Amino acid sequence: MSIKKEPDVKELLSCYHCGNDCDNSPIHFDEKIFCCEGCSLVYDILKENNLCTYYNFNNSPGTSQKKSTYKEQFAYLDDEKIKNKLVRFTNGKITSITFYLPQIHCSSCIWLLENLNRINPAIIKSLVNFNRKEATLTYIEEKVSLRQLVEMLSMIGYEPSINLNDSEEKKNSGDKKTTAYKIGIAGFCFGNIMLFSFPEYFSSGSYTGDGFKGVFSYLNFALSLPVFFYCSSQFFVSAANSLKQKFLNIDVPIALGILVMFLRSSYEIISGTGAGYMDTMAGLVFFMLIGRAFQNKTYETISFERDYKSFFPISVMIKKNNNETSIPVSDLEIGNRIIIRNEELIPADSVLIKGDANIDYSFVTGESMPVLVWEGQLIYAGGKQLGTSLELEVVKNVSQSYLTQLWNSSEYKNKNEESSFRQLVNRISHYFTIALIAIALASLGWWVSQNDLAKGLNAFTAVLIIACPCALAISSPFTLGNILRSFGRNKFYLKNYSVVEKLAKVDSIVFDKTGTLTKTNSSQISFTGKILNPEEKKMVRSLVHHSSHPLSRMLDEKLNDVSAIKSENYYEIPGKGIQANVFEVPIKIGSAEFVGVKTTPDTSSVKIYVSFDSKIRGYFSINNEYRQGIEILVGKLKQSGYDLTVLSGDHDGEKNNLETIFGREVSTHFNQTPADKLRFIQALQAQNKNVLMIGDGLNDAGALKQSDVGITISDNINNFSPACDGILNASSFDSLPGILKISEASHRIILGSFAIALLYNIVGLFFAVSGTLSPIIAAILMPISAVTIISFTTGLSNWYAQRKL
Amino acid sequence: MSIIILLIIFSLILAVGFLIAFIWSVRTNQMEDDYTPSVRILFDNELIEKKDKQEHTNTDI
Numbered sequence: 001m002s003i004k005k006e007p008d009v010k011e012l013l014s015c016y017h018c019g020n021d022c023d024n025s026p027i028h029f030d031e032k033i034f035c036c037e038g039c040s041l042v043y044d045i046l047k048e049n050n051l052c053t054y055y056n057f058n059n060s061p062g063t064s065q066k067k068s069t070y071k072e073q074f075a076y077l078d079d080e081k082i083k084n085k086l087v088r089f090t091n092g093k094i095t096s097i098t099f100y101l102p103q104i105h106c107s108s109c110i111w112l113l114e115n116l117n118r119i120n121p122a123i124i125k126s127l128v129n130f131n132r133k134e135a136t137l138t139y140i141e142e143k144v145s146l147r148q149l150v151e152m153l154s155m156i157g158y159e160p161s162i163n164l165n166d167s168e169e170k171k172n173s174g175d176k177k178t179t180a181y182k183i184g185i186a187g188f189c190f191g192n193i194m195l196f197s198f199p200e201y202f203s204s205g206s207y208t209g210d211g212f213k214g215v216f217s218y219l220n221f222a223l224s225l226p227v228f229f230y231c232s233s234q235f236f237v238s239a240a241n242s243l244k245q246k247f248l249n250i251d252v253p254i255a256l257g258i259l260v261m262f263l264r265s266s267y268e269i270i271s272g273t274g275a276g277y278m279d280t281m282a283g284l285v286f287f288m289l290i291g292r293a294f295q296n297k298t299y300e301t302i303s304f305e306r307d308y309k310s311f312f313p314i315s316v317m318i319k320k321n322n323n324e325t326s327i328p329v330s331d332l333e334i335g336n337r338i339i340i341r342n343e344e345l346i347p348a349d350s351v352l353i354k355g356d357a358n359i360d361y362s363f364v365t366g367e368s369m370p371v372l373v374w375e376g377q378l379i380y381a382g383g384k385q386l387g388t389s390l391e392l393e394v395v396k397n398v399s400q401s402y403l404t405q406l407w408n409s410s411e412y413k414n415k416n417e418e419s420s421f422r423q424l425v426n427r428i429s430h431y432f433t434i435a436l437i438a439i440a441l442a443s444l445g446w447w448v449s450q451n452d453l454a455k456g457l458n459a460f461t462a463v464l465i466i467a468c469p470c471a472l473a474i475s476s477p478f479t480l481g482n483i484l485r486s487f488g489r490n491k492f493y494l495k496n497y498s499v500v501e502k503l504a505k506v507d508s509i510v511f512d513k514t515g516t517l518t519k520t521n522s523s524q525i526s527f528t529g530k531i532l533n534p535e536e537k538k539m540v541r542s543l544v545h546h547s548s549h550p551l552s553r554m555l556d557e558k559l560n561d562v563s564a565i566k567s568e569n570y571y572e573i574p575g576k577g578i579q580a581n582v583f584e585v586p587i588k589i590g591s592a593e594f595v596g597v598k599t600t601p602d603t604s605s606v607k608i609y610v611s612f613d614s615k616i617r618g619y620f621s622i623n624n625e626y627r628q629g630i631e632i633l634v635g636k637l638k639q640s641g642y643d644l645t646v647l648s649g650d651h652d653g654e655k656n657n658l659e660t661i662f663g664r665e666v667s668t669h670f671n672q673t674p675a676d677k678l679r680f681i682q683a684l685q686a687q688n689k690n691v692l693m694i695g696d697g698l699n700d701a702g703a704l705k706q707s708d709v710g711i712t713i714s715d716n717i718n719n720f721s722p723a724c725d726g727i728l729n730a731s732s733f734d735s736l737p738g739i740l741k742i743s744e745a746s747h748r749i750i751l752g753s754f755a756i757a758l759l760y761n762i763v764g765l766f767f768a769v770s771g772t773l774s775p776i777i778a779a780i781l782m783p784i785s786a787v788t789i790i791s792f793t794t795g796l797s798n799w800y801a802q803r804k805l
Numbered sequence: 806m807s808i809i810i811l812l813i814i815f816s817l818i819l820a821v822g823f824l825i826a827f828i829w830s831v832r833t834n835q836m837e838d839d840y841t842p843s844v845r846i847l848f849d850n851e852l853i854e855k856k857d858k859q860e861h862t863n864t865d866i
Contacts, residue, residue: 131839
């Protein structure tokens with residue numbers, strides 16, 4: 001990751017602190033220009049404390065300070081319970097805490113945050129981790145409180161993002177360390193055991209002398225102890241768990257192989273009858289640990305689907321006898337009156353008592369435009385208030401609320417799906433293990449019938465050793481990991497592994513039109529009719545501000561120079577228009593039919609009519625601008641034999657344009673409400689089709705969820721929607737055919753690597769059954785098979801990614 | 806030839822030293838952040854500040 005360089009000062013009127021345009025009223029201070037009070041305040045603090053070097057490393061390194069805060073925002077940090085959850089270490093005098101500061105973006109940030117003790121000398125040490133956007137502060141408890149610390153950080157523009165999940169992440173990093181230790185130790189032992197085994201392999205005993213042989217064998221034995229007892233413990237635990245569930249997962253034959261290898265080798269070394277297979281065992285454990293670590297790393301990078309808890313607030317203000325106190329969210333009870341301020345999440349399902357609720361449910365449904373809620377109505381947990389503060393009464397516990405249930409159920413579902421590739425591996429390994437034990441017993445039986453018990457035992461153990469399915473276990477994590485990473489490079493992010501498999505099965509693709517095929521670009525909007533004065537613009541914006549329709553969003557963006565005001569009797573007919581009263585004037589905005597205009601259809605653009613008090617004022621026309629490369633994309637998809645459909649919530653004015661792009665055979669459906677879209681997908685699925693829905697995640701959340709794979713096209717990948725399985729950056733839209741091809745290929749790559757792994761096993765089994773498996777053959781076969789699988793899967797998936805994307 | 810045994814013991818001790826160094830580096834979080842130290846070292850110490858920030862690269866908490 002490289003430090004983001006701010007572009008050189010492009011205009012005269014860009015803020016000295018944050019670089020934003022000072023469009024309305026620049027603030028002059030100390031011969032510098034600032035866009036807002038907040039920015040100049042930060043500058044003032046830094047100047048006072050001799051920290052202006054901050055501005056030397058990069059131009060305008062700060063972040064905009066326009067977001068408003070309020071005095072009691074961090075009051076909850078005075079609560080001991082919350083504090084104890086957050087701090088990393090404390091001895092009563094000195095405390096250390098790690099904050100996540102999403103604003104960290106350049107070297108100036110590092111410099112400033114590591115020089116915090118100039119602002120407050122009570123901070124002993126501050127250390128930034130740039131990649132993780134974290135700062136660890138160590139401070140003297142007596143001189144500064146946690147709350148003051150956070151307030152100071154947010155005052156200089158680095159407001160920490162604090163959530164309950166923090167404590168769980170610490171545990172996670174501990175797991176990572178354990179894996180690192182295990183890999184290190186296993187690698188060390190593997191290398192040394194292999195070295196000490198060479199004399200045995202490359203010479204007959206006479207040349208090195210018997211004394212050496214003993215020394216080397218015992219050294220190998222000593223080195224294998226940490227591998228067996230420490231590094232491989234997780235395989236035994238997993239195998240034991242799987243046996244408890246009466247199922248043979250991949251770890252059962254692995255654990256069996258390791259156990260037999262260790263016991264037989266120990267016996268050979270102690271009895272002096274052979275050199276044992278210690279190097280094979282150590283190498284096996286080493287390679288498999290690397291496979292696991294790789295898998296975990298991939299899981300980590302694709303976890304854009306975070307736990308709902310990480311979005312949840314940590315505490316909430318409750319109102320009791322006219323006093324406002326803050327309590328941890330977990331202590332919230334039914335009947336509590338809570339105060340929710342601007343930009344705060346609602347922690348539990350509650351009824352609105354007082355205030356203008358304007359709730360953004362983007363986190364729950366994917367709808368990013370706020371919804372109006374009236375007093376007495378229910379507000380679901382997970383909604384975010386935009387606007388003035390609210391008073392709510394809690395009606396459900398945090399754990400029982402709608403959001404938690406939604407997440408828990410989808411989490412459950414995902415877990416099942418997630419393991420589908422692993423299920424394949426486990427299914428194979430189930431029969432593999434049974435076959436393995438059968439072969440081992442058969443060869444034992446055969447040699448016993450030949451009156452050669454020693455050779456029989458030799459063959460029995462050798463089968464279990466050589467068939468240890470290390471290559472089988474590492475093939476799917478490496479293939480899928482590589483594919484997901486190449487998707488990530490092309491700005492396509494998936495919820496989990498199983499989506500790759502489902503993508504491979506897709507046979508029909510449904511596109512949403514507005515916002516997906518077309519760009520949402522407010523510059524394409526023009527108004528025809530008598531020009532609106534600022535007051536009227538305000539009234540128009542007050543309506544469109546509350547609607548989630550892409551066209552409303554475009555209008556809202558277009559009119560962002562005026563602020564929305566309160567509207568009454570707001571009513572929206574999805575796909576038609578919106579109406580409301582502002583200043584007692586009834587306003588209607590929407591389609592010609594909705595507003596009451598009789599026109600001849602003009603196909604060149606979409607028109608949004610506006611009427612004040614039933615008098616038509618004019619219309620906004622929006623030229624549909626299609627995303628680049630759609631024709632090529634459609635051509636490629638058709639060639640690959642996918643069924644294409646376009647669904648649009650707008651009228652059919654665009655039909656001709658769409659037909660020139662998609663061709664006549666592609667069915668297009670207009671005037672579709674979100675519910676229509678959902679039903680359309682269900683109808684396709686009823687015909688046994690695997691549907692890929694591509695939408696913008698805003699007004700087609702239902703359809704995205706219903707489809708087998710729902711992909712959101714987004715210009716901003718942080719635009720989070722639980723309804724979708726993946727997010728594709730709009731700039732990579734044309735790589736969709738490639739993505740589908742690679743998903744198909746992934747299945748073949750995995751099966752191919754299974755075949756290779758089995759081939760090695762068959763070769764090994766040939767030696768094992770005949771009782772002639774020498775340690776050197778095992779020592780050669782095992783690493784070669786692991787390396788072949790890794791290079792096969794990595795090479796092939798990268799080759800596909802390069803060719804297709 | 807028995808000198809080889811001595812050599813092997815020494816080489817093993819050396820290798821264990823490296824293993825310990827690796828474990829120590831993981832323990833002291835040196836693997837956690839591979840970017841910030843490279844930026845940090847380029848900051849000049851200003852005259853008014855005596856405290857040397859570069860000393861504090863390792864968190865030992």
